[in-house]
Amino acid sequence: MNRGKYVFMQPEVIAKAVKVLRAGGLVGFPTETVYGLGADASNPEAVKKIYAAKGRPRNHPLIVHLAAFDAVSGWASEIPDAAKRLAERYWPGPLTLILKRAANVSVLVTGGQDTVALRVPSHPVAQALLKAFGGGIAAPSANRYSRVSATTAEHVTGEFGGEIDFVIDGGACDLGIESTIVDVSGAQPALLRPGSITARELETALGGPLAAPGELSPRAPGTHTKHYAPRAPVMLMEGDLVAELAASMSRQGHKVAVLARSTERPVLPGVTWIAASAVPVLYAHDLYANLRALDQAGCSAILVEQPPLSPAWAAIQDRLMRAAAGSAAPDAT
Numbered sequence: 001m002n003r004g005k006y007v008f009m010q011p012e013v014i015a016k017a018v019k020v021l022r023a024g025g026l027v028g029f030p031t032e033t034v035y036g037l038g039a040d041a042s043n044p045e046a047v048k049k050i051y052a053a054k055g056r057p058r059n060h061p062l063i064v065h066l067a068a069f070d071a072v073s074g075w076a077s078e079i080p081d082a083a084k085r086l087a088e089r090y091w092p093g094p095l096t097l098i099l100k101r102a103a104n105v106s107v108l109v110t111g112g113q114d115t116v117a118l119r120v121p122s123h124p125v126a127q128a129l130l131k132a133f134g135g136g137i138a139a140p141s142a143n144r145y146s147r148v149s150a151t152t153a154e155h156v157t158g159e160f161g162g163e164i165d166f167v168i169d170g171g172a173c174d175l176g177i178e179s180t181i182v183d184v185s186g187a188q189p190a191l192l193r194p195g196s197i198t199a200r201e202l203e204t205a206l207g208g209p210l211a212a213p214g215e216l217s218p219r220a221p222g223t224h225t226k227h228y229a230p231r232a233p234v235m236l237m238e239g240d241l242v243a244e245l246a247a248s249m250s251r252q253g254h255k256v257a258v259l260a261r262s263t264e265r266p267v268l269p270g271v272t273w274i275a276a277s278a279v280p281v282l283y284a285h286d287l288y289a290n291l292r293a294l295d296q297a298g299c300s301a302i303l304v305e306q307p308p309l310s311p312a313w314a315a316i317q318d319r320l321m322r323a324a325a326g327s328a329a330p331d332a333t
């Protein structure tokens with residue numbers, strides 16, 4: 001893994017990516033969270049290509065990535081104090097803010113809502129790209145709809161092959177899970193998607209409590225349904241049950257994949273076992289690569305050991321629950 005690795009990017013790579021964006025094409029690029037599938041946010045024809053490539057419903061809005069805070073006024077009609085506070089503390093970084101949209105923002109970007117999602121990423125390659133491009137880059141995570149996000153350039157190429165015009169390889173993403181999303185378009189800021197910035201940290205930066213997302217909060221489609229899902233069914237359970245079920249499935253001749261936290265690895269035929277880190281940031285860094293590796297092992301199920309129910313694990317818990325949502329239990333017990 002390459003946490004903190006300095007990524008040197010050849011200027012001609014950035015220049016090529018900018019050329020593709022200006023021509024209305026799609027570019028896969030690294031951010032500190034996950035890889036994005038980018039298009040010129042002010043070109044509706046280019047934005048349409050994102051939905052087509054991902055197979056994503058048109059009412060699932062996109063995040064517009066900007067080089068710096070001063071670009072926000074071109075995309076949002078109001079910048080409330082809460083937005084300023086959070087941006088000052090966390091931008092550039094893994095935080096997305098939902099704001100009232102400016103009149104010029106395409107409905108294709110906003111999924112027809114009257115708000116827009118904005119983020120200033122910190123990854124040096126994303127920064128170099130945004131600065132050279134000069135405009136907003138609309139970018140969802142670079143995975144097919146409802147599948148596992150991409151945290152390496154190889155994942156992006158594996159997802160889309162030749163369907164996208166260019167992928168910038170910036171190595172593995174530092175954080176590994178998507179940005180924290182905070183709605184600051186209403187009366188009280190609300191957390192719409194947990195991420196590596198915790199609710200407590202946000203409240204400290206805001207100097208007040210976050211509201212629970214309510215009836216009036218903007219929809220964040222994709223955060224409530226099956227998402228981040230490998231092809232094999234994912235089952236989330238306590239550690240001792242994981243070992244028991246893996247043993248029983250193995251006895252019945254099933255191939256089974258396990259994402260455990262315990263390093264005690266039973267030797268069982270047909271079982272692919274990954275012992276993930278007990279440290280949340282390291283667990284998050286490898287989460288999607290681990291799920292992809294386990295999925296590629298071609299097993300009947302992926303058994304995942306339930307992480308601790310503490311704030312430091314909240315974003316990971318959220319992604320695992322969604323990966324498991326809708327998975328039918330295999331007929332193995």
Ligand code: TXA
Nearest residue numbers: 033036061115116117140141178179218219220221222
């Ligand atoms: O870390 C990230 O946020 C990555 C990198 C590439 O920046 N991007 C990402 O994008 O995760 P995506 O499209 O996979 O997830 C964006 C989420 C979706 O659940 C979408 O519904 C929500 O943001 N969203 C976008 N615009 C919104 C809006 N105006 N109101 C509420 N939710 C919004």
Ligand code: MG
Nearest residue numbers: 140141149178
């Ligand atoms: Mg996504």
